[in-house]
Amino acid sequence: MILQFENVSFSYPTTLALNNVSxxxxxxxxxxxxxxxxxxxxxxxxxIIRYLHPDSGRIRLNGIDITKIKNENFAVTYxxxxxxFYEELTALEHLHFVKALYPDxxxxxxxxxxxLELNDHLDKVPSALxxxxxxxxxxxxxxxxxxxxxxxDEPFTGLDPGQIVVFKQILTDCRREQKAVLLSTHLLDMxxxxxxxxxxxxxxxxxxxxxxxxxxxxxxxxxDSTLEQVYLTLVRRAK
Amino acid sequence: MIAxxxxxxxxxxxxxxxxxxxxxxxxxxxxxxxxFLGSRxxxxxxxxxxxxxxxPAYIPYLPALLIVMNGYRLWGQTPVIRINAATLxxxxxxxxxxxxxxxxxxxxxxxxxxxxxxxxxxxSGFRQPEFVTYTVLLTLYLYAGVISAWLSYHGxxxxxxxxxxxxxxxxxxxxxxxxxxxxxxxxxGTLAALxxxxxxxxxxxxxxxxxxxxxxxxxxxVSRYDLAQMLQTTxxxxxxxxxxxxLHHLPLNRSNALFLKSCITTVRTDPRIWTILIxxxxxxxxxxxxxxxxxxPVLGDPAxxxxxxxxxxxxxxxxxxxxxxxxxxxxxxxxxxxxFLPMEQRQIVFAYIAWGxxxxxxxxxxxxxxxxxxxxxxxAFYILYSAIxxxxxxxxxxxxRAMRSLQKxxxxxxxxxxxxxxx
Numbered sequence: 001m002i003l004q005f006e007n008v009s010f011s012y013p014t015t016l017a018l019n020n021v022s023x024x025x026x027x028x029x030x031x032x033x034x035x036x037x038x039x040x041x042x043x044x045x046x047x048i049i050r051y052l053h054p055d056s057g058r059i060r061l062n063g064i065d066i067t068k069i070k071n072e073n074f075a076v077t078y079x080x081x082x083x084x085f086y087e088e089l090t091a092l093e094h095l096h097f098v099k100a101l102y103p104d105x106x107x108x109x110x111x112x113x114x115x116l117e118l119n120d121h122l123d124k125v126p127s128a129l130x131x132x133x134x135x136x137x138x139x140x141x142x143x144x145x146x147x148x149x150x151x152x153d154e155p156f157t158g159l160d161p162g163q164i165v166v167f168k169q170i171l172t173d174c175r176r177e178q179k180a181v182l183l184s185t186h187l188l189d190m191x192x193x194x195x196x197x198x199x200x201x202x203x204x205x206x207x208x209x210x211x212x213x214x215x216x217x218x219x220x221x222x223x224d225s226t227l228e229q230v231y232l233t234l235v236r237r238a239k
Numbered sequence: 240m241i242a243x244x245x246x247x248x249x250x251x252x253x254x255x256x257x258x259x260x261x262x263x264x265x266x267x268x269x270x271x272x273x274x275f276l277g278s279r280x281x282x283x284x285x286x287x288x289x290x291x292x293x294x295p296a297y298i299p300y301l302p303a304l305l306i307v308m309n310g311y312r313l314w315g316q317t318p319v320i321r322i323n324a325a326t327l328x329x330x331x332x333x334x335x336x337x338x339x340x341x342x343x344x345x346x347x348x349x350x351x352x353x354x355x356x357x358x359x360x361x362x363s364g365f366r367q368p369e370f371v372t373y374t375v376l377l378t379l380y381l382y383a384g385v386i387s388a389w390l391s392y393h394g395x396x397x398x399x400x401x402x403x404x405x406x407x408x409x410x411x412x413x414x415x416x417x418x419x420x421x422x423x424x425x426x427x428g429t430l431a432a433l434x435x436x437x438x439x440x441x442x443x444x445x446x447x448x449x450x451x452x453x454x455x456x457x458x459x460x461v462s463r464y465d466l467a468q469m470l471q472t473t474x475x476x477x478x479x480x481x482x483x484x485x486l487h488h489l490p491l492n493r494s495n496a497l498f499l500k501s502c503i504t505t506v507r508t509d510p511r512i513w514t515i516l517i518x519x520x521x522x523x524x525x526x527x528x529x530x531x532x533x534x535x536p537v538l539g540d541p542a543x544x545x546x547x548x549x550x551x552x553x554x555x556x557x558x559x560x561x562x563x564x565x566x567x568x569x570x571x572x573x574x575x576x577x578x579f580l581p582m583e584q585r586q587i588v589f590a591y592i593a594w595g596x597x598x599x600x601x602x603x604x605x606x607x608x609x610x611x612x613x614x615x616x617x618x619a620f621y622i623l624y625s626a627i628x629x630x631x632x633x634x635x636x637x638x639x640r641a642m643r644s645l646q647k648x649x650x651x652x653x654x655x656x657x658x659x660x661x662x
Contacts, residue, residue: 046445050331052444071336076332086323087458087459089253093249097247141329145332
């Protein structure tokens with residue numbers, strides 16, 4: 001078990017964003033956190049990277065309460081939904097910057113540049129990059145960090161079909177390397193078949209979790225249903 | 240590791256280079272201003288020596304200015320300690336983040352110490368031991384203000400209320416006539432702020448990140464002189480800002496709905512506009528009531544300082560009037576385009592005149608206090624100005640050629656009656 005979310009509740013000043021949310025992510029698996037806009041996906045991820053702290057409940061990483069883990073030992077890497085860069089540094093300078101922060105990571109700059117096809121963009125500043133290339137650079141920078149859990153918020157935004165294939169391959173490589181992946185998305189067709197398990201959120205509550213087949217069985221749904229159909233049916237029932 | 244710090248420094252240098260490239264005339268102006276004020280300060284020290292206490296007229300305004308500054312930090316709800324959003328994202332899960340934050344705390348202390356040194360010098364005339372005493376007191380006050388604002392920014396309900404109390408206690412302490420009471424108020428507030436900082440469980444990094452991200456983006460647009468993007472970002476931020484006071488929180492009924500709407504729209508005016516208007520008022524007060532600008536051509540000459548001062552004050556009045564005029568025109572246009580309002584045009588105009596008159600009353604009282612105006616003349620000014628303001632609002636509605644010509648006369652009249660403030 002790498003990540004355990006235990007009865008986490010959290011409110012923004014006027015909204016209950018997470019209501020008693022519990023789930024877990026294990027090593028060597030890809031978990032999809034799915035839900036509509038405003039379901040609480042990003043809030044959940046922000047708790048995992050410790051940008052937010054629960055009003056109640058607990059989050060553990062490798063069995064340790066995440067508030068007790070020192071920053072330098074916090075082995076989580078995060079890809080936010082909006083790329084973030086130093087606007088005056090080039091793509092290559094960003095890669096060197098993060099590599100300098102994590103010199104022990106065995107991933108080399110060359111390999112990551114080749115894999116994400118960043119060669120033609122290395123001398124450009126972020127404002128000169130397309131949305132897809134920015135996203136690829138964010139992925140490259142996330143992979144240069146030290147991590148056992150990769151957390152990605154809407155990672156497919158802006159990627160073209162070729163880039164999506166490459167990114168999916170990166171995620172399956174993480175699984176093979178016994179790392180854990182938690183990705184949030186509302187593009188359900190994109191993650192169907194990629195994720196081992198799903199956590200379905202609706203208005204801050206978990207409405208179902210498990211493999212697609214488990215969920216279909218548990219809620220007595222049509223066995224031929226797509227992930228999208230499963231999710232929409234469960235949301236309708238939750239209402 | 241050093242490579243990472245070098246990269247951050249490189250980013251900052253390139254940003255600064257972009258700013259200098261596009262805005263060098265503004266920076267040159269600021270530099271000249273600093274040189275001028277510095278030379279005045281040095282001249283003041285030279286003339287006064289370290290033993291003779293000066294009693295310039297502007298001394299009471301300085302603590303008031305510092306109180307306003309700390310209040311702005313507290314209410315502004317923008318992060319008082321800033322790093323790049325990218326620094327937060329890439330360094331937060333490393334050991335360097337705490338070090339960078341600590342450096343930022345120290346840098347903020349140094350900046351506030353410098354501000355306290357100048358303020359203490361102006362208040363005490365660099366006379367010992369008052370100079371040292373005031374430097375310590377003002378450093379504590381300003382830095383505790385930074386910490387309170389930081390705590391309020393990251394905190395929730397109760398914590399925010401406590402920081403407000405700390406601010407009020409410190410500010411009251413600063414205004415005390417007795418040095419012991421001053422230190423008790425400010426020192427107590429500082430200790431409370433430091434204790435709360437020590438006990439602060441978590442920073443609200445999600446909010447901090449969002450704000451830093453927006454500020455960084457804006458800075459990048461400024462540095463590249465991309466005005467369109469700057470305006471776009473600012474407009475988006477203003478549109479998405481959380482509104483605390485909503486129309487339905489007020490006791491609405493059919494007769495006061497429009498009046499209350501105009502109140503709320505005025506409250507929501509871009510804070511930068513208020514800052515500019517308050518700065519104009521303070522500048523005109525300093526110009527009229529102090530000898531701070533003595534020696535500068537035009538501004539330093541009392542014969543020209545008075546009309547300039549009046550002109551600046553009337554600019555503030557004119558801008559307030561303009562704000563309300565625009566609101567009223569928008570409302571009337573909407574009505575013309577089909578928005579159903581269960582009232583006649585004259586009732587709409589009256590609502591804006593009523594609110595405008597109230598605003599003008601508040602402004603006139605403030606101006607009267609700042610400029611130490613004669614109460615009778617001030618009252619006469621208010622009555623005349625309100626009448627002209629109401630007439631002008633009617634002219635806006637019936638905007639034909641004759642009315643527009645009349646508005647020009649009204650503007651001249653408004654400036655002329657402004658001299659009643661200094662009569």
